[in-house]
Amino acid sequence: MSYADVNGVSLYHEEHGSGQPLILLHGGLGSGEMYGPILPTLAAGRRVITVDLQAHGHTADVDRPLRYETLGDDVAGLIEHLGLAQVDLMGYSFGAAAALRATIQHPHLVRRLVIASIPYRRDGWYPESLAGMDQMGAQLAGMLMRSPVYDSYARVAPRVEDFPVLLDKTGELLRRDYDWSAEIATITAPVMLVYADADAVRPAHIVEFYALLGGGLRDANWDGSLRPVARLAVLPGHTHYGIFASADLPAAVVPFLDAESLEPPPPMGT
Numbered sequence: 001m002s003y004a005d006v007n008g009v010s011l012y013h014e015e016h017g018s019g020q021p022l023i024l025l026h027g028g029l030g031s032g033e034m035y036g037p038i039l040p041t042l043a044a045g046r047r048v049i050t051v052d053l054q055a056h057g058h059t060a061d062v063d064r065p066l067r068y069e070t071l072g073d074d075v076a077g078l079i080e081h082l083g084l085a086q087v088d089l090m091g092y093s094f095g096a097a098a099a100l101r102a103t104i105q106h107p108h109l110v111r112r113l114v115i116a117s118i119p120y121r122r123d124g125w126y127p128e129s130l131a132g133m134d135q136m137g138a139q140l141a142g143m144l145m146r147s148p149v150y151d152s153y154a155r156v157a158p159r160v161e162d163f164p165v166l167l168d169k170t171g172e173l174l175r176r177d178y179d180w181s182a183e184i185a186t187i188t189a190p191v192m193l194v195y196a197d198a199d200a201v202r203p204a205h206i207v208e209f210y211a212l213l214g215g216g217l218r219d220a221n222w223d224g225s226l227r228p229v230a231r232l233a234v235l236p237g238h239t240h241y242g243i244f245a246s247a248d249l250p251a252a253v254v255p256f257l258d259a260e261s262l263e264p265p266p267p268m269g270t
Helices: 039-043 068-081 094-105 127-134 138-144 148-156 160-174 203-212 248-258
Strands: 002-006 009-016 021-025 047-052 087-092 110-116 191-198 231-239
Touching (some): 002 068, 021 094, 039 047, 047 068, 087 094, 110 248, 127 160, 191 203, 203 231, 231 248
Parallel strands (some): 021 087, 087 110, 110 191, 191 231
Antiparallel strands (some): 009 047
């Protein structure tokens, strides 16, 4: 358990296991402890680093808005602070957006990227999900203080009184429009997309995201020689709100992280 001072933020992080480093980024209003149920599986053969992003968990807020781009820079700063040449990076929802931005903005630092339950464009969310995001703010503090979300926050937050501020900053972030389609095409690291079959992200958008990464554009050929490097997993029986703690998540992701090569085999006869 430690703190790293990067970009004016003191980022709390924990390390578990040893081997190839894997950084985990949590969902909105959460913290690294969200991954507790699957942490032993992920850390069995690698060095897992959980991070509490700005204003979340043990990490105090600072005088700047929440922006995925800034959070991506924070993650890059942590990687460099730890003296790591390259890491695998996995994020869920809010953390997936930060992981995606870190990969786009600092491509040399990311070996493989796992994106769980986030669209690359704001309208990839279902309309009812967007409506909920539009309502996020300090006015919900009273209601949320009776929820497990607040219980987790209050247990570790350095300034519990900042909870309404976090809600306002989160709401302001979630209402911002974005479209990262042009930048997705610049990603060179192998990417795996993971979604629940009842996710908050529209299935049609998931397919579009996979296509931007070169997936789902044609048959892979009988020998797999035209298989894309990108991977896509849709986990059955899950929703956006519980996929991060499911044993099905590491079961899908670990083979992607452990594979010696993700390049398709050469065509037969060559």
